[in-house]
Amino acid sequence: MNAKTDRGLKPKHQRLVLVIVALVALVGAGLLAAYALRNQASYFYVPADIAASPPAPGQAIRLGGMVENGSITTAADGVTVEFVVQDGVARVPVTYAGIVPALFVEGSGVVAEGSMGADGTFVADNLLAKHDENYMPRELEGMSTAELREELQESVAGAGE
Amino acid sequence: MREALDQWLFVYAAVGVTLVGTLVLVASSLLAMRRAEKRREESRRK
């Protein structure tokens, strides 16, 4: 190709500017669209959203947040669970009858599909467990860094004996 | 009531799909390349 000749140099810069302008416009349009979708594209509402603008009872929505520690209780029928979803700002009590996913535990994330009842309790038809971004093996759970270091030293000392 | 699924079933399914998919991708690409390079050699000889 004749890219090395002087003739090829100027159109090359022209094309570069053209492509950069087009890319900037494109990224701008994409960011604008994403910004406009900010609320609509969210998969669920957090308790703070529910507190700020309570949805009409019976309207199908998704509620997401953390399961409050110590809040899970199982009703006498053994199928209905009651718990509280909170996001550090507001709390919403939830009731659900059915099989809960294996990862549904206190202090972990959850997404409930259903609607608000008349008494301010969220009635869920479906529960999804939300995993957090931490990956940790079981035996190290709850250990602080200092404890881990101690453990490591012990095992090293044990190996030396 | 808590859901209890056999986790290993899901692990083997996901790993199996990936390994088979990867091998099919590699094999089909190699075969296509060999066919194309053979065709080029033939066009050179004729």
Place this chain on the structure above:
Amino acid sequence: MHGFANPARFLRIAKWLTAPLLVSGLLLSFGAVAWGLTQVPPDRLMGDTVRILFVHVPAAWLGMGGWSAIAIASLMELVWRHPLAAIAARAAAVPGAAFTALCLITGSIWGRPTWGTWWVWDGRLTSMLVLLFLYFGYIALSSSLAREGQSSRIAAIFGLVGAINIPIINRSVVWWNSLHQPPSITMGESSIDPVFLWPLLIATLGFSLLFGGVVLTRMRAILADMQAEARLRRKALQAEDIVR
């Protein structure tokens, strides 16, 4: 940058590089996945399903990396008219689509035991599905342009425009509430324990080498096809001249 512009020179390097890339990629990736299956302890919450991490994350990385490669090659084609750029972009499309599909399938298999569902229409999953359809469109467009011997410039523009989806996929879990968790690895920080992180990094490296080997293989196939066709056409013209 035009050092590789000469196809003969590129072919010499590609020929030397293809087999090592494929072999080392296969060994590293399959080895790391086997390591993940046998040597890694279960996760505190997810249990054994955490092992899907070692195939799901490399697939996601290469699905997005494939389109990034298409976008960069398209830019080089449009601006610098680099003769190999269009071929590289076309060669990256099928492996990119394959890994995007693998990412969606393994993610779905992972979602069932952890989240309790095969699929949800949240920001991350939806934008990844959009990426797969973009790949399908790109493959159809670029192969039909190549078949009819037309310029691949339209495919290059499509490759650049489609790249807008990559940052959207990446940021989807930060911008919007989603069922998918936020990123675990951000700017040199990781919330993945080293026992999981090391096999994950090695698997990602292995699948990336494999991806590179597949792209080179496909580039060689496209180049060989083009050379064979050019030669046959030249011969046909010569034959006509002789007849005349």
